[in-house]
Amino acid sequence: MMKTVMTGQLKNNRRLRIFTWHIHGSYLFYLSQGNFDLFIPVNKDKTEGYYGKGNTFPFGDNVYEIEESEVKFCVFDIILFQTDENYFSDQYQTLSAEQRELPRIYLEHDPPLGHSTNTLHPVSDPSVRLVHVTSFNELMWDNHGLKTTVIEHGVIVPEITDSDKIDRGIVVINHLSDRGRLLGADIFEKVRQVIPIDLVGMGTENYGIGEVLHPELPAFISRYRFFFNPIRYTSLGLAVCEAMMVGLPIVGMATTEMAVTIKNGHSGFVHTDIDYLIRQMKYLIDNPESAAEMGENARRTALDRFNINRFTSAWEDLFRQTLVN
Numbered sequence: 001m002m003k004t005v006m007t008g009q010l011k012n013n014r015r016l017r018i019f020t021w022h023i024h025g026s027y028l029f030y031l032s033q034g035n036f037d038l039f040i041p042v043n044k045d046k047t048e049g050y051y052g053k054g055n056t057f058p059f060g061d062n063v064y065e066i067e068e069s070e071v072k073f074c075v076f077d078i079i080l081f082q083t084d085e086n087y088f089s090d091q092y093q094t095l096s097a098e099q100r101e102l103p104r105i106y107l108e109h110d111p112p113l114g115h116s117t118n119t120l121h122p123v124s125d126p127s128v129r130l131v132h133v134t135s136f137n138e139l140m141w142d143n144h145g146l147k148t149t150v151i152e153h154g155v156i157v158p159e160i161t162d163s164d165k166i167d168r169g170i171v172v173i174n175h176l177s178d179r180g181r182l183l184g185a186d187i188f189e190k191v192r193q194v195i196p197i198d199l200v201g202m203g204t205e206n207y208g209i210g211e212v213l214h215p216e217l218p219a220f221i222s223r224y225r226f227f228f229n230p231i232r233y234t235s236l237g238l239a240v241c242e243a244m245m246v247g248l249p250i251v252g253m254a255t256t257e258m259a260v261t262i263k264n265g266h267s268g269f270v271h272t273d274i275d276y277l278i279r280q281m282k283y284l285i286d287n288p289e290s291a292a293e294m295g296e297n298a299r300r301t302a303l304d305r306f307n308i309n310r311f312t313s314a315w316e317d318l319f320r321q322t323l324v325n
Helices: 025-031 068-073 084-094 135-140 185-192 214-221 238-245 256-260 274-286 288-305 308-324
Strands: 017-020 037-042 063-067 078-081 104-108 128-132 148-150 166-172 197-200 224-229 250-253 268-271
Touching: 025 037, 025 214, 025 238, 025 308, 037 068, 063 068, 068 084, 078 084, 078 308, 104 308, 128 135, 128 308, 135 148, 135 256, 166 214, 166 238, 166 274, 185 197, 185 274, 197 214, 214 238, 224 238, 224 274, 224 288, 238 250, 238 288, 250 256, 250 274, 268 274, 274 288
Parallel strands: 017 037, 017 078, 037 063, 078 104, 104 128, 128 148, 166 197, 166 224, 224 250, 250 268
Antiparallel strands: none
């Protein structure tokens, strides 16, 4: 990476140069579909956020790896934080003092893990634009009265060929057995006692099928009758959006953003009564035509709400607004 002097000047229509960390690989991959360049740090120990591109996601030519020691000599337009560690620690270890004065955005991926309504967001600096990935997140965090922005997920429409369905449900969660009630490990256990259902994800080898790499995941899950999301409390998972995009009806908890994403009997079923959801899973398995119709409705919802062009355009608009405000 060529060393150069920071100019801070932005010419009209020039591709923006965004520095961020590799935190959520699938989110970074979808963000990289935008008309801007992303720069991510890498170090020899591959510590959190410093993995570089890795080997899982097919990142394009607009994602650049930079050795951590070289970051402070590079030109960027905006700094994008994605974790508290990025904001409170990494920026002081990795960025120059001049880079730390650039326009800054904090992307909040999660709802508060402390008190669900009274937790102050760690970012209180009004010069930092706070972005939430769901309206639920924005609602639950105490944002200090600061202006916030919601940019909902965007996912790519996968290219998959039709295949025979199997009469089972599918769950996609990494390390579910280690993540307890929050991610619904107990709910999954209860459901799989009575419903044929599979689990894929990192760290599930002794608990489910194991990892399916992201590029192969759409075709893999498309064979199933429905997608089950047992998570009690988190952001709207990208796996849910991806499952909708391949045409699977969604079954899950009527909590968080899920409550306003899935319409009962139309694109799947959400409820807080697990026994009710079990009955609906049985219905979807026993009635494949109804399951297919709901899956198509879910796909249409995803094409509208989680359109990748809407997502990347919203981010580019925000980046440019942040530079002039």
